[in-house]
Amino acid sequence: DAGVIQSPRHEVTEMGQEVTLRCKPISGHDYLFWYRQTMMRGLELLIYFNNNVPIDDSGMPEDRFSAKMPNASFSTLKIQPSEPRDSAVYFCASSLLGGAEAFFGQGTRLTVV
Amino acid sequence: GQSLEQPSEVTAVEGAIVQINCTYQTSGFYGLSWYQQHDGGAPTFLSYNALDGLEETGRFSSFLSRSDSYGYLLLQELQMKDSASYFCAVFTYNQGGKLIFGQGTELSVKP
Numbered sequence: 001d002a003g004v005i006q007s008p009r010h011e012v013t014e015m016g017q018e019v020t021l022r023c024k025p026i027s028g029h030d031y032l033f034w035y036r037q038t039m040m041r042g043l044e045l046l047i048y049f050n051n052n053v054p055i056d057d058s059g060m061p062e063d064r065f066s067a068k069m070p071n072a073s074f075s076t077l078k079i080q081p082s083e084p085r086d087s088a089v090y091f092c093a094s095s096l097l098g099g100a101e102a103f104f105g106q107g108t109r110l111t112v113v
Numbered sequence: 114g115q116s117l118e119q120p121s122e123v124t125a126v127e128g129a130i131v132q133i134n135c136t137y138q139t140s141g142f143y144g145l146s147w148y149q150q151h152d153g154g155a156p157t158f159l160s161y162n163a164l165d166g167l168e169e170t171g172r173f174s175s176f177l178s179r180s181d182s183y184g185y186l187l188l189q190e191l192q193m194k195d196s197a198s199y200f201c202a203v204f205t206y207n208q209g210g211k212l213i214f215g216q217g218t219e220l221s222v223k224p
Contacts, residue, residue: 031210043156043200043214055209091155098210100146100163100202104155 004105006092012111018080021108023092024073031098034067034077035091037107043091049075050098082112115139117215119201124221125191133186133218135201145177145184146202146212156200156214159186163204188220196222 005024013019025032033048047057052069060067064083069075079086089109093102117137125131135145144163148156162168162177162184174187188195198217205211 033211035214042216045211045213048209048211050209056211093156095210098206100144100161100204100210100212101158102212104157106155 004092004094004103006090006105006108008108009106010109010111012113013082015083015112016081017112018078019082019086019110019112021077021090021092021110023075023077023105025075025092025094026103027073029094029096029103030072031095031102032069032075033093033095033102034075035093035104037089037091038087046077079110082110084112087111115203115205115213117201117203117213119199119215119218121216122219122221124223126223127191127193129191130187130189131191131220133188133199133201133220135184135186135215137182137184137201137203137215139203139205139213141205141207142179142182142203143206143210144204145175146204147173147175147186148200148202148214149197150200150217151197159199161204191222193222193224196220 034046046059049069067077089107091107093104095102119135146161147159150156160175177184200217202212202214
């Protein structure tokens with residue numbers, strides 16, 4: 001398996017624009033997590049899914065953030081409208097049976113100017 | 114809620130042993146995981162402790178004391194390539210399993 005695949009790797013956008021981050025989890029994994037990493041706040045859990053169903057979105061910072069998982073092999077995290085304070089590295093991770101070993105994608109470095 | 118505390122940075126020399134401590138407060142605790150992250154890279158799994166005691170994996174060992182809400186990662190025979198950030202993460206289960214990460218410890222290994 002190629003591991004967790006995220007796209008794009010880098011995204012630079014202007015404030016106010018819509019941003020969509022994409023993730024393909026490892027085949028067969030039933031849990032998918034979205035994390036955000038910044039120097040100030042570390043690795044924050046934004047939302048996670050089990051079998052494509054959102055379980056806990058309490059980490060989503062504002063209504064500007066939304067996430068979907070239409071099927072077992074694809075998830076998106078959308079920010080609309082984007083703001084400079086959203087600049088961060090966004091990681092997607094997947095795990096099997098919700099275990100403690102999560103496999104992370106390479107991340108999307110988002111810069112909002 | 115959950116909280117984890119670990120030192121922000123540690124420095125050691127090649128060949129030495131270093132211990133990175135982690136204390137936590139959480140509900141629904143199942144276990145403690147450790148992850149390594151190199152600059153510009155993704156976090157990668159190192160170890161997981163669900164029960165009290167020491168787990169050894171090569172040069173790395175991890176320890177958990179559930180009664181003390183405390184764990185540590187022990188790195189032996191340090192190598193330059195071990196320079197990275199190390200995160201402890203509590204694994205909790207409530208409507209599904211999730212990992213909550215500490216702020217990370219930046220380890221610098223000097224020659």
